Amino acid sequence: MSANPYIPMLGVIVETFDETPDIKTFRVRLKDEEAMARFRFEPGQVAQLSVFGAGESTFVICSPPTRMDFLQFTVMRVGELTHRLHTLRQGDPVGVRAPLGNHFDHQSMKGKDIVFIGGGLGLAPLRTLLLFMLDNRADYGDITLIYGGRSPEHLCFKAELAQWAARGDMRVELTVDNPDKGWSGRTGVVPAVLTELAVSPKNAVAVTCGPPIMIRFTIQALAALGFSDEQIVTTLERRMKCGIGLCGRCNIGDKFVCVDGPVFTQAQLKTLPQEF
The missing domain is CATH 2.40.30.10 (Translation factors)
Incomplete structure (x- = not known):
């Protein structure tokens, strides 16, 4: 900097x-x-x-x-x-x-299965961690990506999604709310697909980002599958303003998203006022 x-x-x-x-x-x-x-x-x-x-x-x-x-x-x-x-x-x-800001704790995730769960533009922050893990593939266990959008047209990184699906060393599950005639993937909202796949929480970390309503129901679905709060990670960069903790517009309780975040576990978020 x-x-x-x-x-x-x-x-x-x-x-x-x-x-x-x-x-x-x-x-x-x-x-x-x-x-x-x-x-x-x-x-x-x-x-x-x-x-x-x-x-x-x-x-x-x-x-x-x-x-x-x-x-x-x-x-x-x-x-x-x-x-x-x-x-x-x-x-x-x-x-x-x-x-x-802070970052995803990829060191503590080594040796674990990683479940990426994204919606729309929420794949952007997941992408940086996913590519980092693919470039250090031997350090991590099974990698699953569950990603959805309003329609096929609204999915980001389409060429990469196809490349990831073809790799053979990760699982890619795509879903849309409104399929078109050429769509061959799943239809439905992301949390429902997560529940249907019944991803195991054993030795796993779930990393999620997307629209707030998607994140809310995704966290509920993960909890129902047995993921603890410490196993669920998300990012709140949308709340960041000045970036250095001076303007005070990103605070949640005594935390400033631009200094203490934007990456938080669900366990950390539960200790904060429910303002988001």
């Missing part, structure tokens, strides 16, 4: 492509090649991206630290800042304040 956490490092967009009608992926390199070579982060950490003249917002770094050709961000167009970000193209500058 830059010496002054208020001052962004200058980045340059090297590639963009559409994931869905309202979600776009940006690949960014720091303009200073020495800074890019020194840059280090952990899966689950986030960045503040600046669109000059428009402002900045928090996005998870959804590429893994094992692949440092660029920093990848996948962004839904939902407000003024993200609308402006979606207009940027290859060669355009952005500001980058990173890395911020």
